[in-house]
Amino acid sequence: MDIVRHGMGSRFSEMSIVDLGTAKLIYIAGQVAQDTSLDVGGQTREVLIFIDQLLAQAGADKTNITSARIYLSSVGDYAAMNSVWDDWVPQGHTPARSTIGAKLILSEYKVEIEVTAAI
Amino acid sequence: MDIVRHGMGSRFSEMSIVDLGTAKLIYIAGQVAQDTSLDVGGQTREVLIFIDQLLAQAGADKTNITSARIYLSSVGDYAAMNSVWDDWVPQGHTPARSTIGAKLILSEYKVEIEVTAAI
Amino acid sequence: MDIVRHGMGSRFSEMSIVDLGTAKLIYIAGQVAQDTSLDVGGQTREVLIFIDQLLAQAGADKTNITSARIYLSSVGDYAAMNSVWDDWVPQGHTPARSTIGAKLILSEYKVEIEVTAAI
Numbered sequence: 001m002d003i004v005r006h007g008m009g010s011r012f013s014e015m016s017i018v019d020l021g022t023a024k025l026i027y028i029a030g031q032v033a034q035d036t037s038l039d040v041g042g043q044t045r046e047v048l049i050f051i052d053q054l055l056a057q058a059g060a061d062k063t064n065i066t067s068a069r070i071y072l073s074s075v076g077d078y079a080a081m082n083s084v085w086d087d088w089v090p091q092g093h094t095p096a097r098s099t100i101g102a103k104l105i106l107s108e109y110k111v112e113i114e115v116t117a118a119i
Numbered sequence: 120m121d122i123v124r125h126g127m128g129s130r131f132s133e134m135s136i137v138d139l140g141t142a143k144l145i146y147i148a149g150q151v152a153q154d155t156s157l158d159v160g161g162q163t164r165e166v167l168i169f170i171d172q173l174l175a176q177a178g179a180d181k182t183n184i185t186s187a188r189i190y191l192s193s194v195g196d197y198a199a200m201n202s203v204w205d206d207w208v209p210q211g212h213t214p215a216r217s218t219i220g221a222k223l224i225l226s227e228y229k230v231e232i233e234v235t236a237a238i
Numbered sequence: 239m240d241i242v243r244h245g246m247g248s249r250f251s252e253m254s255i256v257d258l259g260t261a262k263l264i265y266i267a268g269q270v271a272q273d274t275s276l277d278v279g280g281q282t283r284e285v286l287i288f289i290d291q292l293l294a295q296a297g298a299d300k301t302n303i304t305s306a307r308i309y310l311s312s313v314g315d316y317a318a319m320n321s322v323w324d325d326w327v328p329q330g331h332t333p334a335r336s337t338i339g340a341k342l343i344l345s346e347y348k349v350e351i352e353v354t355a356a357i
Binding site: 139141142144183185186187194197201204205208210211212213214215216217218219220221235237238 | 239241243246247248249250251252253254256258259263265266267268307309340341342343350352354
């Protein structure tokens with residue numbers, strides 16, 4: 001068993017990968033938008049691009065996602081977030097998902113998404 | 120390694136199962152009550168039935184749960200949720216658990232529970 | 239496959255360990271401070287000690303942490319929590335992490351941290 005980190009900072013890593021030999025389990029840190037001036041749809045789009053990029057670094061893609069946790073600063077943004085999510089999520093491979101309202105670290109953040117995956 | 124989805128919708132699946140060959144890791148989506156007129160005890164009861172049903176589809180049961188995350192729309196409902204949980208959770212097999220207060224997607228939802236399991 | 243529980247109570251366990259034979263996956267319950275009179279820094283310090291102790295019971299340590307989820311009762315405490323976290327988290331082994339604001343079960347709780355690990 002081996003743990004590999006990607007996007008490693010001194011505080012946290014963007015991704016941890018547990019290599020079990022026959023499979024890898026992937027844990028991706030909660031992703032937020034870099035351009036915080038965007039509305040919830042634009043922020044969701046950015047977040048999902050970051051997740052795609054991290055999965056690619058692990059040799060995986062969005063069909064490998066097992067679970068997603070979505071934090072919205074306003075639950076009233078549920079439909080707007082979903083309209084971007086629905087265009088992105090791969091049909092036939094939709095993950096288990098939970099969505100809740102929560103305070104995010106910057107008041108400009110409208111959405112944060114964290115996922116686990118397996119490959 | 121293989122990922123199997125149950126209760127698959129176009130937006131998310133109710134359950135993802137990672138088949139490692141020697142073991143399966145189960146990720147269940149956050150479950151909420153269907154009858155939102157119920158009080159927190161009644162909603163918890165419904166949610167736990169849904170979790171039992173999903174685990175059964177994976178060939179597992181509640182003794183296989185490894186972790187649970189409970190979201191309450193009002194933390195004042197902690198005792199009422201627990202009284203239903205305590206009757207349900209299998210003695211000798213209690214999972215790691217976290218409970219926090221959070222806004223849920225519908226204002227009628229009083230509790231949402233998400234679990235992971237292994238078999 | 240075997241699931242071992244530590245700190246098992248009738249409601250939940252402090253830790254579940256999934257033994258896959260070649261590796262173990264560890265799920266630790268959300269940890270809160272015992273001395274709720276402490277400020278957020280002091281509570282974070284206590285919580286991280288509890289996590290260290292649980293990991294040791296699993297034969298692991300903080301370099302094995304794969305993901306962490308931090309719940310703050312006030313997101314304004316982010317910097318104060320981080321100053322304790324940054325002193326504790328092992329360089330070269332930082333986990334994937336998410337931090338959100340949430341209501342905690344006791345109003346005196348300022349921080350709750352839940353982690354997963356692998357060994």
